[in-house]
Amino acid sequence: MNSPRTRTVRRRNLLLAASTLALLAPLTACGGSGTGAGDGKTLRLWHYEQEDGALSKAWDAAIAEFKRTHPDVKVVFERKTFEQIQQNAGMILNSDKAPDVMEYNKGNATTGLLAKQGLLTDLTPLVKEHGWDRKISEDASVTARYNEDGEMGGEQWYGIPNYGEFVLTYYNDDLFKKHDVDKPTDLASFEAALAKFKAAGITPLANAGNDHPAGHWLYLLALSKANATWVDDYQLYQGKVDFHGPEMTYAVDKYQEWLDKGYFEKKDVGLKGSDMTEQFVSQKRPIMVGGNWWFGSLTTDITDFAWSTAPYPGSDDTLGSGGNHWVIPTKAKNKELAEDFIDITMSDKIQKLIGEEGNIPLAAKPDDITNAKSRQLINAFHQSQDNGGLSFYPDWPVAGYYDTWVAATQNLMNGGKPEAVLDELAGPYEKYRATRS
Incomplete structure (x- = not known):
């Protein structure tokens, strides 16, 4: 990269x-x-x-x-x-x-x-x-x-x-401590944490298939194998995007692997974003990857355990923008x-x-904010922005593409073949791109 x-x-x-x-x-x-x-x-x-x-x-x-x-x-x-x-x-x-x-x-x-x-x-x-x-x-x-x-x-x-927004990781610090799980610093340690929670009988990752979170996960996994050229080709039509290339292929394969290992629950396929946050707030899932737009309500809703935020450790880039x-x-x-x-x-x-x-x-300016937890969040956003790491959202390039991403990720969660899911995502995108002047 x-x-x-x-x-x-x-x-x-x-x-x-x-x-x-x-x-x-x-x-x-x-x-x-x-x-x-x-x-x-x-x-x-x-x-x-x-x-x-x-x-x-x-x-x-x-x-x-x-x-x-x-x-x-x-x-x-x-x-x-x-x-x-x-x-x-x-x-x-x-x-x-x-x-x-x-x-x-x-x-x-x-x-x-x-x-x-x-x-x-x-x-x-x-x-x-x-x-x-x-x-x-x-x-x-x-x-x-x-x-x-x-x-x-x-x-x-x-x-x-x-305001600005980006996708980051939320950790239940108390559950990490209780089960002696180390905070992840890279993809290997992230997957090690997932495996250790699963071995303890805990599904580690909060998710929601009938809303944006599941598609955000899929795109985040693709970004972990992408570079700036791929992102600009996809979002700004600077060049051709191969949906069966290494970026998206890795994303669907890794997503399916985590489903098979039980890191996600397949029954999450029908859930909305608010259901995902409830999984985290109720301490049923120790890790949530989601937007900073959940941060304020979590600060209010979580009263019985310690929690923290950090960038997703598996990628330099994340979803985000103004x-x-x-x-x-x-x-x-x-x-x-x-x-x-x-x-x-x-x-x-x-x-x-x-x-x-x-x-x-x-x-x-971050220094003008007295809320220490908020100031940490704001600094993290500016760091991602200054490093060119805000890579927008997967449904932006095509009108109506949000519904396509929801349907495709639900298809994957319901056992659809990765190749078919990639075809499902490629269809509307390539059709629109062919009509551009």
């Missing part, structure tokens, strides 16, 4: 090349700030963060600040589920029911697709006006910027991320109010709160 420095330089060069190829004109039908036919007295806002989670608390504080600075404006807030917005955003944003500002998932298949369809406002002028681009690093902004084909890394900003972002629909009625709200979420006060509550602010 390339060194961290080589990966970082190459990633930036490739992203620069992608940006240079993007057209400078905004996508058709996307209006600028203040073009909606609203009354300037109502802000309609949607997000899908879990109540009492770090980001929900931050957005609550941002809403309170917005009300303080806009005393004559009514805020109509609706909490949606991730699935509701994921499945229905295109239809809703193409109607008169569109909110003024909405949290939305980043990536070609989501923000990129809606931008290409003309359903999102081009925020580029606002980014320059407010200096948001000076608060958000180039790497973290890749998934906020799109070209005319709706592919990330372009010149036009269609979303404003406030976080989901605020978008302003083209049909939003009060775009200037939406602009003001977004600016508040980028303020020092709200950014610091994101960090104190256990998430990763993009515009706050």
Whole structure:
């Protein structure tokens, strides 16, 4: 694998090349700030963060600040589920029911697709006006910027991320101590820990097949054998990707091996992400590999055992990026109010709160955060980002690809042949790639 420095330089060069190829004109039908036919007295806002989670608390504080600075404006807030917005955003944003500002998932298949369809406002002028681009690093902004084909890394900003995210390992320190298991430092010691827990009658790994965690595991295993060129070929279409090459073949083979050894439970095939975290919180599984978005709720929910976090020891790269972002629909009625709200979420006060509550602010320095556990998490994110180790997510390249990844990993967990699973993943990707201009 390339060194961290080589990966970082190459990633930036490739992203620069992608940006240079993007057209400078905004996508058709996307209006600028203040073009909606609203009354300037109502802000309609949607997000899908879990109540009492770090980001929900931050957005609550941002809403309170917005009300303080806009005393004559009514805020109509609706909490949606991730699935509701994921499945229905295109239809809703193409109607008169569109909110003024909405949290939305980043990536070609989501923000990129809606931008290409003309359903999102081009925020580029606002980014320059407010200096948001000076608060958000180039790497973290890749998934906020799109070209005319709706592919990330372009010149036009269609979303404003406030936080960062990445996938890491959560350990139940008490169970490791109880069963005399050493904390892993590399893949060999990680697998040794899995074997020792299994020998003690404990399934070591939390998992959820009917949600993103199982697919995240599969992609993380592929990343352990990949280099920056492979990642950019896959995510940015810089070159051809062989789904039967060593990266993905290793991933399905290792995944099947761990299933056969009982490190994962095959019955986890129908579980959701919240079920996975419950396995960890209830101490049924001593190891969970998942996003930092679980960190805040774990801090609240875990009261009876010691736990810690660390990078997954089997790979230099991990899944991660700038976080989901605020978008302003083209049909939003009060775009200037939406602009003001977004600016508040980028303020020092709200950014610091994101960090104190256990998430990763993009515009706050780690040393400004007093919560020691959160500060450790934020430093780990910055280390991965600075080393070029944030390799995005497996479902981003193709619209509708999330469902393909869920189905493929469920197929593998249900005993499907690895070769067939790779064909299942390759089909939609190669079909889309063949249509690109």
